[in-house]
Every structure is written in structure tokens, then in C-alpha cells.
Amino acid sequence: MAKKLGLKERYALLTRGLDWETTYQPMDAVFPYDSYEGIKIKDWDGWADPFRLTMDAYWKYQSEKERKLYAILDAFQQNNGQLNISDARYLSAVKLWLQGITPLEYAAHRGFAHAGRAFRGAGARIACQMQSIDELRHAQTQLHAFSHYNKFFNGFHGFAHMRDRAWYLSIPKSFFEDAMTAGPFEFVTSISFAFEYVLTNLLFMPFVSGAAYNGDMATTTFGFSAQSDESRHMTLGLEVVKFMLQQHEDNVPIVQGWLDKWFWRGYRLLGLVGTMMDYMLPKKVMSWAEAWGIYWEENGTALFHDLGRYGIRLPKHHEVAAKEKQRLTHEMWTVLYQYGNALSLHTWVPDDEEIAWLSEKYGATFDTLYKPRLLFLRAAEQRGERYYNNRLPMVCQVCQIPIFYTEPDDPLTQCVRIVEAAATRHHCCSDGCADIFNHEPMKYVQALIPPQQIYRGEAGGARDIFEYAAWLHLERDVDTGEYRGSPDQKNWDAWQEAHKTKPANAA
Amino acid sequence: MSIDLKTTHIEPLRRTFDHIADKLGGDKPATRYQEAVWGLQPTLNFHYRPTWDQSHTLYDPRRTAIVMKDFDDLVDPRQYYYGTWTIQRGRQQDSQEKNFEFVEKRGLLTALDAQWRDRITRFVLPMRHVAWAANTNNSYICAYGHGAPVASAAGMHMMDELGVAQYLSRAGLMLGDNEPALLDAAKAAWMSDVMWQPMRRLVENSMVTRDWFELFVAQNLVIDGLVHPLVFERFDARLIQHGGAVFSMLSEFMVDWYAESSRWVDAVIKTAAAESPANRALLEGWTTHWLAEAGAALTPLADYAFDGEGATLLAELSAALRARVARLGLTITG
Numbered sequence: 001m002a003k004k005l006g007l008k009e010r011y012a013l014l015t016r017g018l019d020w021e022t023t024y025q026p027m028d029a030v031f032p033y034d035s036y037e038g039i040k041i042k043d044w045d046g047w048a049d050p051f052r053l054t055m056d057a058y059w060k061y062q063s064e065k066e067r068k069l070y071a072i073l074d075a076f077q078q079n080n081g082q083l084n085i086s087d088a089r090y091l092s093a094v095k096l097w098l099q100g101i102t103p104l105e106y107a108a109h110r111g112f113a114h115a116g117r118a119f120r121g122a123g124a125r126i127a128c129q130m131q132s133i134d135e136l137r138h139a140q141t142q143l144h145a146f147s148h149y150n151k152f153f154n155g156f157h158g159f160a161h162m163r164d165r166a167w168y169l170s171i172p173k174s175f176f177e178d179a180m181t182a183g184p185f186e187f188v189t190s191i192s193f194a195f196e197y198v199l200t201n202l203l204f205m206p207f208v209s210g211a212a213y214n215g216d217m218a219t220t221t222f223g224f225s226a227q228s229d230e231s232r233h234m235t236l237g238l239e240v241v242k243f244m245l246q247q248h249e250d251n252v253p254i255v256q257g258w259l260d261k262w263f264w265r266g267y268r269l270l271g272l273v274g275t276m277m278d279y280m281l282p283k284k285v286m287s288w289a290e291a292w293g294i295y296w297e298e299n300g301t302a303l304f305h306d307l308g309r310y311g312i313r314l315p316k317h318h319e320v321a322a323k324e325k326q327r328l329t330h331e332m333w334t335v336l337y338q339y340g341n342a343l344s345l346h347t348w349v350p351d352d353e354e355i356a357w358l359s360e361k362y363g364a365t366f367d368t369l370y371k372p373r374l375l376f377l378r379a380a381e382q383r384g385e386r387y388y389n390n391r392l393p394m395v396c397q398v399c400q401i402p403i404f405y406t407e408p409d410d411p412l413t414q415c416v417r418i419v420e421a422a423a424t425r426h427h428c429c430s431d432g433c434a435d436i437f438n439h440e441p442m443k444y445v446q447a448l449i450p451p452q453q454i455y456r457g458e459a460g461g462a463r464d465i466f467e468y469a470a471w472l473h474l475e476r477d478v479d480t481g482e483y484r485g486s487p488d489q490k491n492w493d494a495w496q497e498a499h500k501t502k503p504a505n506a507a
Numbered sequence: 508m509s510i511d512l513k514t515t516h517i518e519p520l521r522r523t524f525d526h527i528a529d530k531l532g533g534d535k536p537a538t539r540y541q542e543a544v545w546g547l548q549p550t551l552n553f554h555y556r557p558t559w560d561q562s563h564t565l566y567d568p569r570r571t572a573i574v575m576k577d578f579d580d581l582v583d584p585r586q587y588y589y590g591t592w593t594i595q596r597g598r599q600q601d602s603q604e605k606n607f608e609f610v611e612k613r614g615l616l617t618a619l620d621a622q623w624r625d626r627i628t629r630f631v632l633p634m635r636h637v638a639w640a641a642n643t644n645n646s647y648i649c650a651y652g653h654g655a656p657v658a659s660a661a662g663m664h665m666m667d668e669l670g671v672a673q674y675l676s677r678a679g680l681m682l683g684d685n686e687p688a689l690l691d692a693a694k695a696a697w698m699s700d701v702m703w704q705p706m707r708r709l710v711e712n713s714m715v716t717r718d719w720f721e722l723f724v725a726q727n728l729v730i731d732g733l734v735h736p737l738v739f740e741r742f743d744a745r746l747i748q749h750g751g752a753v754f755s756m757l758s759e760f761m762v763d764w765y766a767e768s769s770r771w772v773d774a775v776i777k778t779a780a781a782e783s784p785a786n787r788a789l790l791e792g793w794t795t796h797w798l799a800e801a802g803a804a805l806t807p808l809a810d811y812a813f814d815g816e817g818a819t820l821l822a823e824l825s826a827a828l829r830a831r832v833a834r835l836g837l838t839i840t841g
Contacts, residue, residue, distance in 0.1 A: 005685055013680070013687055014673045018639035020698060024711040033559045055670035056600050063597020066590045080515055106547050106655070113649035113662060126669065129646055133662050137589040140543040147542055151519035160526040160546040174554045180565060181555040447554045473525065495517060
């Protein structure tokens, strides 16, 4: 009787055993990208495979998940599942996902293929390749889920055109391109660790739980189906960071610098997600401040304390995030609301019940600073003067968010930092972004800043925000603008009325 | 008698996304494959140059000399997106797993005589390193290729090649009574056996090829286009004649996979060749170069496995490959 090989030994034979030291071509020619970042690897065999999955098992598990997922998506489409969501306003969250997040899943697919080619260690290569193909899964399952909403609602149809052009989508686009243009070690630190491990709950939980609370079967299903992939990706993130820290003490300051940078980059991106949680979900899951408290201040900091034994400290400016958590989303919603004429999603002033919820969650800060502003905007709308800002904003050179956040210690003063490089001055929204700029100025001077592109005539020659919106293929007040009175709202109301008199799947 | 089910009908506002409608020439129903690949790769406004290659942008079409008006035309006739791909591979894995179990349960490998066991060890098992290089090369095509259709299919191909390498490794373990000795011997052959060195040199040269489309030709068309027929058709047939039919059970996946994935490889080549005479000339040049190299590198191996008939066999397989690419619009002489 043949003996059974241990799982670990068998896995090693089926992975690292395949690899060899090249001799006809130098290893540095075969793997040219894994040394220039300065990360020192003494022994790639020190890499502990984060999940021991061979292709046979991978295909078995993934095909089972995929069969179930597509059966549910088919049923969702056949049964007009879009009618079961809480309210059509909810779809602004889904539009934001399709335009801002799904493209990042695709970028992750390509970025992990790059990392999966770049590392000379076979274990690391395979882990990255599996993540690459998982990320393709996420991009495609999301497209297939959202494809149905596109048939019945506006704002979804032009996402691919918007993705490469729209001002607010340059926030996620520049974030991911920053990671992809970095070396492979920084890439996996930024995406696998900082984003997937530390901050993922702040992206996934709000969207997927938000979808579940708001009756969105399609999004909930792919979200839950992606969860087991995500847990593999998180394990990879932790392993990468530990591996670098264990290999050489010279790696510690490099990794710390990346953690500082990517904590802040990720946090700035998540401002959009927090705003979605607090303002776009008709049925709320929890507030941004609560989520930040649980997922960063408790869980995230605990993880950093664990890494303390390697010489890692909490990321710079984490205390600024704590100071901002009571106001971040209110400030961001005001921006989205006023530039709603150039967004492919709807915005609105929250109703009384929602304002009461915001008061409960944010207390005096909200009641004194932001509620009066919302009521002011509501009054203007009721007079028939719905407010739009028709001028172009100044945008942060690093995170690409319009510069409107306030000083950490003064919520009534705009926060602007001026940085200089290559004989030009640039504006940043915060000390966090200014630090990132100053560390790699020649990288960030390259950034394409949408308002500046418009002024230079690089947005189809658009001269104002309406021509710009048209260049984005946005139909005014159909894709853009106020929710109340929009075609999405009118259609939704009519379908709900018809639906009341006849069940969706009446025999 | 039919059952007449009634459901609520709501007239859709549109049938697909704008960029898909543009590609289809109107707002028509799109397939899941089309929505999953077309327009998925960003095309402009790249913020920063890659620090690992300042001479190109992200997703730079100039990473190959092949020029396409629209790289989204390089579609996969199998219409694989992740879901259809992984479900198909899951099915094949079920069937391959049953083969492995059957062979193990019936002790079928014990019937193999020592001479043929040695030939499998020295000739077939080192091919797992060739498959591993194919995985690495397709990772390159997935990372730096242009357009989501070809890059996503290369991503799946990358995982498939890892699957091939791992199935071969499992066969080696079974043949070696679950001890790693045969895999170790096969690796030693790969590293230092004289007959393997031309092949290893060729494979290492492919791994430093910078034009991703040339690498596609070298790896997916030429190297696989000779190795798979040589090992899993010709050598398999020879084994059957010598009481080694059990080997066919261990390599069933490879045979089906090669036939299936060749449809994708052929379609990519055919579409790119049809685009312009300049593309065709490049493809012909690359195919000619790699075919000569691969034919020469495989000859000593085939000499061993087929008792000195290597040159004849490789001439046959090369002629078959030339006939295959002739159907795709390429003329290869030599």
C-alpha cells in the first residue's frame, strides 16, 4: 500500500519542486523586477505558503461556487429581482461600485499577474497568480450582476468610457495605478496587505452588507461568494509583509514607509465608501464613524501592535483619521451633491428620518455643522433652486479628491498644503498626501488632474462643466443630478405601483 | 401540452452597456462573454509611468510589434470568462480524479515494465518543468498583453499550465509509490542530462522574450504545439503498444485541454494575421524562428523516447504545425 504524503510535503513537490535556478539565462534577466526596490531576500524558501491549494482543488471549489452564483444571477434576472431593492436611490451605491470598484478588480487581475511573473520565489508567484485569476472572477461576476440593473436604470451604461475620464473616478484609478506602477513588493504590500488585509472590511462590509440590507440579491450573492477568495487574499497579504520583515532588518524602514503611504492612500479612497454608507443607503447598516472605530481603531491597530515585534509602528497620520471621522462623510457628500451635474449617479438631501439617524450617529458635530447646511440646501431645492457648483474644483495632487476637507483641529477651515517639485507648485489636501508627494515627487508631478486637463482643452475641448459632462457621455438630469424627479425615480415609482397590483412572478 | 407560465414583463431601457453596443454596432443583446471582456482594460489617462519600466505606460500597446486597430478583436472562440472556464475545468478535474483513483485502486501502474517506467521518468516527467515555464510565460502575457480578451484568456491558460505541471507531478508520484524519488530524478535530468539541455536552453530563452505576442507564438503555438503531440499523442500511442495504456488515463486532461485550448491559440493568431501584411510577416518570422529552435531542441529527447527516430518524428510534427498555421494564413517554409 502506497504511503500518504503529508499535505505540506505534497504541496511543496507540486509547486516549488517545479522551479529551478536558470543557467542559460541569468536569474536577474529572467526576473528583472524583484530587486530594484531594495527589499533584501536571503532565502525564498522562508516563504510560508499562505494557502496550500493546488489547481485540482482550486477548480473543484471554484466551480462549485460559480455554479451556485450563476444560478442565482439567472433567477434574479428572470424574476425582475431589481424590483425588490429598498429604493432606487440605493442604486447610486451600485453605480459607484461599477464605476469605481469593478475597474479596480480588473486592475488587480493584471497587477497580480505582474507580481505573479516578477517574484523569483515559486511559492509567491503561485499565490499571486491565483489572486490574479480570482480578481478576474470578481470583475466579471460584478459585471454580470450589474448588467441587469443597467437594463432598467440610468447611470450604469457608460462606465467604461467614464472610468478613464471622469474626475471622481480618477480617485480610484490613480490609487490603483499608483500601486501597479510601483515595484512588485510595494504592489503586494499596498493591495494585499494595506488594502485587502487592513482595510478590506471597510470596503466589503459596507457594500455587501449594505446590499443585503437593501434587498439587492445580485450584489449580496457575489459578495458572499467572493468572501472565501478574499480570506485567501488576506492571508497572502499578511504573509508577504511578515516575509519581508523576517528576511532582513533593512526591509523594515522600507515596509514601514509603504504602510504609512498606503494606509493614507486607502483611507482617502474609503472616504467615498463611507459617504455611500452614511448617505446613499436607504437602509443603513452602520455609520462610517462606527465602522472606522471597529475595523480600524480596534482590529486594524491590534494588527499593527502584533507587527510591533518586527519594529513596525502605527501608520503616520492615523490620529488625523480619528479626528476626521465625525465629519469626513458629511464633507464628502456636500461635494458630491454640488458636483452632481458631473456624476453618473444621483444625489439628494437626506429626508427627515435620515437626518435624525445622522444626528443620532454623529451628535453635536452633525447638528451644529452639517445639518444646517443640509436644511439650507433642501430649502433652496424647494424654492426650485437646487444648488449645483458650476465651477471646477482644485484637486489634491495625490489622492485626486477635490480640496475641501478641513484642518484636523478646525472643522471650519479648509485644509490645503502646498508642495513643490520640478519648479512647479502643487496642492495637497492633507499632511498625509503632502508626505506621499514629498517622498516621491517625480512620480506625483506626473499625475493627470482632471480640472487642469479641462482647462488645457484635453477633455474634448469642454469649456464648462456641462460640456465636460457631455464629453463624459452623461445625459443631463437623466444620468446626473438630483434624484427627486429623475427618470430613475419616475420609472421606479411606476414599476412599484404596477407591482403592487400584480406579483412579480404571477402564474 | 405546454405549460403557459406568465411573468411580469418590464420593458428594458437598453440591452447592454454603451461600449458593448458600439462594438456590436447597435444596442443588441450581448453575451456574458462579451460583457465580461470587451472594453474592460483602461485605454487612456494613465497617471504614472511604471517604475519597473519607464519606457512604457501601463497597458502600453507598444509592448508588442503587432498592431491591431482594436485588440478587443482577439476574442476567444471558447467564449471563456471565469465562470464558464472554471466550471469546465471543474468537470474535467472530476473525471481526471476518477482516473487517478481507478489507477491507484487497481494497481494498474505495477503492470508497467521497468524499461517503460524509466522512459516515462526520463522523458515525460521532466515535461512538468516545461509546463511550469509555460505557466510563467502566460503570466507574462496576462500581465503585459494588450486588451482584456487576450489577457484574460492568457490568465486562464497560465492556471491551466500549472494544472498540467501538477497533474504530471501527481503521475510521477503515483509511479514512484508516493515517494518523491522519480520527481527528483526527473528534475536532475532536466538540470543536467545532456539530452535535456537544448530544451532547457530554449525554455530559458523564451522566459526572457520581451514582446508578449512573440512569446505567445513561441510558447502557446510552437513549444506546446510540438510538445503536446510528441508526448501525449505519439509517445502515448507507443506506450499503449507496450502495455502502458494506463498512462493515457493519467494524461487524459492534457489531451482534451490541448485540443480545446488550441482553438483559442489558433483564433488569436488567425485574427492578428488577417489584420495586416505587417502582422502576418511578424508572425511568420517568429513561427519560423521558434519552430526551428524547438524542433532541434526536442530531437535528442525524441531520439531517446523513439529509439533514434527523433529527427523523422520532429520533421513530421513540424510539418503538421506548418499545415496548422497555413490554415491560419501563415506561410512557413523550411
